[in-house]
Every structure is written in C-alpha cells, then in structure tokens.
Amino acid sequence: MKHLVLFIRLKQLLKEGFKMKICLIVDDYLPNSKKVAGKMMHELATEFTFKGHEVTVITPCTKIKLQYEISNLDSVRVCRFKSGKIKNTSMVERVINESLLSFRAWRACKDFLKDNKHDLIIYYSPSIFWGQLIRKLKKIWGVKSYLVLRDFYPQMFFDEGLISKYSPIAIYFRLIEWLCYLPADIIAIESPKN
Secondary structure (H helix, E strand, O other), rough: OOHHHHHHHHHHHHHHHOOEEEEEEEOOOOOOOOOOHHHHHHHHHHHHHHOEEEEEEEEEEEEOOOOOEEEEOOEEEEEEEEEOOOOOOOOHHHHHHHHHHHHHHHHHHHHHHHOOOEEEEEEEEOOOOOOOHHHHHHHHHEEEEEEEEEEOOOHHHHHHHOOOOOOOOHHHHHHHHHHOOOOOOOEEOOOOOO
16 A cells, blocks of 8 residues: 555656656666667656656666766666676576676666665666665665566566476575565556466
8 A cells, every 4th residue: 555655646746847866777778779678768768857857777788898887868867887798698697697787786886876866766677686786776865666577587487487496596586586576665567467
C-alpha cells in the first residue's frame, strides 16, 4: 500500500510541475547501442527533460579510455563508466562483467555521484546487477528508487532448461536478483500476469 501511495505522490509531484533531478541507470544506452532498452530509456529521459526535469543516465561503456566520461545527448547528461563487454560476448564473460557493474560504476563515478545529488533513481532490469549501486545511491542521496523490470532473470534460464534451479550458479543468480529488487521502492512490470 505504501508503494502505491508513493507512486501516486510521485505522479502528483510531476503533474504539479515539481522539477526534479532524475538518475536513470541502465546497462545499454544510445548512441553506442541500437538495442530496445537503450532506446526506451532514452525516450524516457528525453520525455523527462521535455517536461523540465534534469536527467542523468549512468551506463557502462567499453569504448572509453578514462574511468568515466560525461557527455550530452538530446539535453540528457550521460555518464559512461569503463566496463568490460556485456553484450555480444560469451556467457562467462558477460556474467563476470555484469557481476562487476555496480562495483565499476561506483569506483569510477563515486565523486561525481556524491557531488550531484538526485531526487529519484530509476533503474532498468535486465541487468539484475545494479542492486549494490542503487543501495549506495539511496543511502547518500536519501531518495526513492523505481525499478523497471522487463524480464525475470534468472527465471527464464530455469524455464528454458539452460540452468538447473539447484545449481550453484542458480543460487548466485537468485541472490543477485534479490539484491536487485531489495532497494526498489516500486517495481514496475510489463503485464498483470507477471
């Protein structure tokens, strides 16, 4: 019930013209990617900026030389941090690099993040590995977080028989999934069936 009240209040604040600093966290973003998640989050970010809000996107990148770089894309501030490959790579490399997302983001961007308090965090899953970063940001900023949950990982691996529910990797993924959901004040899913 408290989450519904929070969501209604957030909607009311946005409608009343309250200007916020919003931090979007996603594992894929434009222009380096053409995947759906990157496009959807950019559309969300530009809609928020159109309504007068200030938006910062935190996202990994394999192509930068520094630990992090700040750029601007369609009035959206994009903070890219150095990361290993998590797309179009082997499953082992992907799991290792995704497991390090929160650590790498915090290590690279912590000074920037500490100096740039935001009013709301919106994060996108998959990836399920943002939990530790969200927890730290909520602690230092004292804000609420909203998880956009598109796919249920690792459940899809179990459903397709790719991983046994009782294997050590399944236990690891379940722990990470729980850590991803834990800091979310609201979790949005695609359909009522979910």
